[in-house]
Amino acid sequence: MSVKKSDVLVIGGGTAACAAAEAILQAGKNVTMVFPNGGSSEVSAGSIDILGVVPGEEPVICGDYKEGIPVLLEKYPNHVYAKCADELEQGVKALVSLAEAGGCKLRGFDGKNVWIPNMLGTFSINAYVPEMSGDGILIPGEEKKVLVVGVKGNVAFNAKAAAMSYQQYQKKIGGKADYFSAEIRLTGWGDRRKVSDGELADYLDTAEGAGELIASIQTFCRNNRYPFDLILLPPVLGYVHEQELLSEIRKACGCKAAEVQALGNSVVGYRFTRALYRGLEMRGARLLRGAKVTAVSPAENGIEAECTIGLTDQLHPGEKVTVHASSAVLATGGFVGGGIKARRTEVWIELLDKKLGGITADHLDRDAVSTSGQEFLRMGAEVNEDMSVKDEKYNGRLFACGGVLAGHNSASERSGAGIAAASAYLAGKNAALNI
Ligand SMILES: Cc1cc2nc3c(=O)[nH]c(=O)nc-3n(C[C@H](O)[C@H](O)[C@H](O)COP(=O)(O)OP(=O)(O)OC[C@H]3O[C@@H](n4cnc5c(N)ncnc54)[C@H](O)[C@@H]3O)c2cc1C
Structure with missing residues (x-):
């Protein structure tokens, strides 16, 4: 088994992983990203939603997302934005600049939300x-x-x-x-x-x-x-x-x-994620594509991740590689990206070997598109104020961001890439500080 070394390892290849990698590069550290595909970012509309709606029985539509965030936090004090809203501007700027460098320009509207035909x-x-x-x-x-x-x-x-x-x-x-x-x-x-x-x-x-x-x-x-x-x-x-x-x-x-x-059409999401990857490679990031992290563990002065690269089935075991890094960022997404998995009625983050709980009738709204959002979607990884994972065994060297985090309901808030950008920028910045 070969061993690769990196200052910081980013696990994932979606919007959050890319924003984290850019924050790490900006801090002057080298970064390796490991991922099998672009997760939900790759099938997304390639837009950056920051906050479109504060969900609830009476949802509030936000004309201005900055004004909406305090309203959201008053209603949901444990929301992810409570930890990382200050990094939103930097995180979004990082994504916009990476995408543009890679050939996919984005347009913003002076801090306001707009209505786009879909x-x-x-x-x-x-x-x-x-x-x-x-x-x-x-x-x-x-x-x-x-x-x-x-x-x-x-x-x-x-x-x-x-x-x-x-x-x-x-x-x-x-x-x-x-x-x-x-x-x-x-x-x-x-x-x-x-x-x-x-x-x-x-x-x-x-x-x-x-x-x-x-x-x-x-x-x-x-x-x-x-x-x-x-x-x-x-x-x-x-x-x-x-x-x-x-x-x-x-x-x-x-x-x-x-x-x-686009809504679930892969053309636009593909353009967006490939532009982010091109932007990162132009700035010196190392991308291990078609690869999967199978285990993460604390190691002397850092974190170790076991990875399998390439096609795997009964006949092809894939190439096994260990990546050793001073710190790591978990950006494996939620249910779509693959970071959170359901085993019957139990919900797990497999890479953290953590059971988040069982899904009961209380977590489910019979109205699939309820204005309050499905409660079980708020399940995810718990983190400290600096975005390090709440598990002492990692000594504050493993950070998490994006869809894998607990405490947000991005589908009903229209906040997916905004949360990914803000939380990842903070996670990446703090992961780089650890070296
Ligand atoms: C159809 C659809 C359309 C959407 N449209 C929009 C939109 O227009 N605007 C918006 O703001 N949000 C949108 N969202 C939501 C948005 O895509 C997510 O909130 C956002 O992508 C979350 O980013 P992420 O990086 O955390 O997760 P993901 O994008 O899901 O990325 C997870 C990454 O982790 C990788 N991964 C998983 N397990 C492993 C492992 N073991 N080892 C290594 N890598 C692993 C995956 O391959 C993937 O690269 C949409 C979602 C969907 C499903």
Whole structure:
């Protein structure tokens, strides 16, 4: 078994891991990240939600996330933001700068939340969105003509249904736009009747695919009786050349254009996580991809992690590597990322060998999308004020951040990447201090 050494080890490869790694690099220490994939960040909309809603029987929508945080903390004093809200600005800045360095620009709105049309035909509340979606924001009271474009065979986004839904839903938030729809037929992939988001993105990365889409939309716009102010497109405009394609569409049609927000579509999350990785590698981080930490233990002057690299099954045991670091950051995410697991009705953090408790009827709201959020989602790792894990055996050298932490309900708060950014920045900074 080979041994690798690093000042700090980051376990995970999602938003939290990347923000922690950037904080460690900024502190002048070297960092190794170990992860099998991008977790929930990789299927996310690539937006940074900081705080959109304070959940409860009467949820409070936050126009300004900074003003919302004290309201949230009054209602939930043990919330993660109670420890790390002061690091929010630095954490978000770290993510935005990494993503931009890696080729995925994000747009913020002077500290305010905005409403962005999404794939479901409703509007999501976000603090930062990928630049590709930036033109799509709903501005209350603004009258405009919006064309919603879908692609025949790409069943993940139904332009007609989305346009009808935007038309109705916007009234709740003061929108005054008129929505129209068009289904474009692309022929470049032969006579296949269905095409996935990923395949469509691959096709639109080719000159042929991009040309076909631009020409079809341009023809539709030219033949229409009145001009459109904005064109909304599915979030599949490519993995590599998406920005060029969007700006060509704007030029060809003479109006604004944007992708709608992705919901569980992997194209945008993939662009976001790959840009973070590129940014980190450009700044000197060591990334062990396709690898998994199987055990973490205290070691002399630090932490030791056993890792398995590569494909594993009955025939392939993978390469075993031990990483020794002065300190480590656990950023393995929640139920989606893999950091928290359920064994029947018991919930565990396997890497900490810690049982968090059992799920009983009290933890579950029968209304799956209850405005108070599901209580069991608040389960997670307990940490001290400096984000070190509350377990003396690690001597304050193991820190935790992001979705694996206890005390937040990011799905109903719309706070996922914000919590990841703030808690990870603090965890990374303190992990680097330990050396
Ligand atoms: C469909 C979807 C859409 C979302 N959209 C948004 C959005 O637009 N905006 C927003 O703010 N939030 C969004 N969220 C929430 C957001 O993605 C999470 O809150 C955030 O990603 C948490 O980051 P994380 O790094 O803590 O966890 P994750 O992103 O889940 O990352 C966990 C990482 O740990 C790794 N890992 C797990 N176990 C091990 C192990 N044993 N060894 C090594 N590595 C391991 C995983 O491979 C992964 O890299 C969305 C979530 C989902 C599911």
